[in-house]
Amino acid sequence: MKPVIVVHGGAGRIFKEREEGSRTGVVRAALRGYGILKQGGSALDAVEEAVRSMEDDPHFNAGCGSVLNEKGEVEMDAIIMDGKNLDSGAVSAVKCIANPIKLARLVMEKTKHMLLTDRGAHLFAQAMGIPETPGEKLITERSRERWRNNLEPDSNPQEFQKDLGTVGAVAIDSEGNVACATSTGGLSNKLTGRVGDTACIGSGGYADNHSGATSTTGHGESIMKVVLARLILYHMEQGMSPEMAADTALDYMKTRVGGLGGVIVVDNSGEWAARFSTKQMSWATVKDDQIEICKYITSKKFCFNPL
Ligand SMILES: COC(=O)C[C@H](N)C(=O)O
Numbered sequence: 001m002k003p004v005i006v007v008h009g010g011a012g013r014i015f016k017e018r019e020e021g022s023r024t025g026v027v028r029a030a031l032r033g034y035g036i037l038k039q040g041g042s043a044l045d046a047v048e049e050a051v052r053s054m055e056d057d058p059h060f061n062a063g064c065g066s067v068l069n070e071k072g073e074v075e076m077d078a079i080i081m082d083g084k085n086l087d088s089g090a091v092s093a094v095k096c097i098a099n100p101i102k103l104a105r106l107v108m109e110k111t112k113h114m115l116l117t118d119r120g121a122h123l124f125a126q127a128m129g130i131p132e133t134p135g136e137k138l139i140t141e142r143s144r145e146r147w148r149n150n151l152e153p154d155s156n157p158q159e160f161q162k163d164l165g166t167v168g169a170v171a172i173d174s175e176g177n178v179a180c181a182t183s184t185g186g187l188s189n190k191l192t193g194r195v196g197d198t199a200c201i202g203s204g205g206y207a208d209n210h211s212g213a214t215s216t217t218g219h220g221e222s223i224m225k226v227v228l229a230r231l232i233l234y235h236m237e238q239g240m241s242p243e244m245a246a247d248t249a250l251d252y253m254k255t256r257v258g259g260l261g262g263v264i265v266v267d268n269s270g271e272w273a274a275r276f277s278t279k280q281m282s283w284a285t286v287k288d289d290q291i292e293i294c295k296y297i298t299s300k301k302f303c304f305n306p307l
Pocket residue numbers: 010011012164165166184185186187196197198216217218219220221223
């Protein structure tokens with residue numbers, strides 16, 4: 001099987017000043033993940049590495065650069081899933097950790113559970129020897145400014161899309177195993193303790209070798225209502241291509257609950273798609289040693305925009 005990786009850096013508006021950084025960030029992440037796949041590494045390692053590289057990049061709303069909650073604090077959600085055995089691990093509302101995706105993977109591999117939240121996740125991180133990163137180090141000037149200007153949470157399913165930047169990756173490795181990973185700071189000025197789609201299995205991501213893997217981004221409450229990631233795989237199980245399944249599910253989310261978002265998908269034959277109903281989504285993919293990246297324009301080839 002020829003390995004493939006697809007990454008996204010969030011659906012929504014991408015403001016001019018973040019365009020270049022966001023594009024460079026998704027390219028770097030895709031190449032890092034693909035490097036692992038090329039050396040015979042697993043899809044799981046590849047998606048973790050790709051997401052970790054975007055968590056470390058302040059241009060994205062994950063890890064360093066996360067948006068802030070109503071109190072001006074970082075609270076992050078992340079999920080990782082292994083399509084071989086349907087194992088998954090997630091964390092929600094975690095604060096002083098540089099790489100929530102790493103912690104999610106440890107939840108998957110070192111506990112009998114699938115999701116740890118807030119204080120419990122923090123205690124688990126300590127027990128695993130993960131160093132504490134002061135919250136201040138995760139906060140950028142951009143996220144602080146956004147917090148100051150945004151007294152209300154970005155809760156409108158259509159209006160939420162002001163330059164966020166959740167990150168995610170899906171991959172298939174040379175053995176035909178698929179995996180997904182997603183990480184986010186969530187919605188700006190959200191209520192303390194709000195857990196979004198990203199930490200929820202089937203919403204923020206899903207991976208199953210029998211069909212494929214998907215990672216989602218967009219209005220979290222809408223994504224959770226339609227269980228977007230699992231819905232896409234369901235459509236693929238019924239015979240749709242990744243692109244058709246993604247468009248059908250995004251269209252359903254828009255018409256049924258008025259929510260917008262974006263998804264990346266890879267199926268178990270290596271066919272992939274990056275689709276969105278928001279104005280933009282940054283993404284990059286590497287297949288056959290060729291990289292393809294988003295163009296920040298609305299073209300038929302690169303995106304689905306029903307607006
Ligand atoms: C682009 O914004 C996001 O993806 C936010 C994320 N889905 C959440 O609601 O937590």
